[in-house]
Amino acid sequence: MTPTTRVFAATPPGYRFVEKARVRVGSLSKTNHRGICVFMRSHFIVCTIPQPSYDTVEVLLLTIHYGACNEAVTNYLDSGYPVDDT
Numbered sequence: 001m002t003p004t005t006r007v008f009a010a011t012p013p014g015y016r017f018v019e020k021a022r023v024r025v026g027s028l029s030k031t032n033h034r035g036i037c038v039f040m041r042s043h044f045i046v047c048t049i050p051q052p053s054y055d056t057v058e059v060l061l062l063t064i065h066y067g068a069c070n071e072a073v074t075n076y077l078d079s080g081y082p083v084d085d086t
Contacts, residue, residue, distance in 0.1 A: 020048075
């Protein structure tokens, strides 16, 4: 089961998710690992805002719209070590 399949299986009814996996480099570069996943209600309108890639931090910037509410949400995960084959 791939990570995305696992997240999909764990998503409650009425929800969806946006994820950003950490891209691997080196001999295992065919698969991604770690990263960020945000769950939200299915009726929210969500857009991802492209961000640069960093060596030790994943960043996911989202705009979320629902009715008259507009929010910008930034999520980050500081893994403390660079992207490699670990």
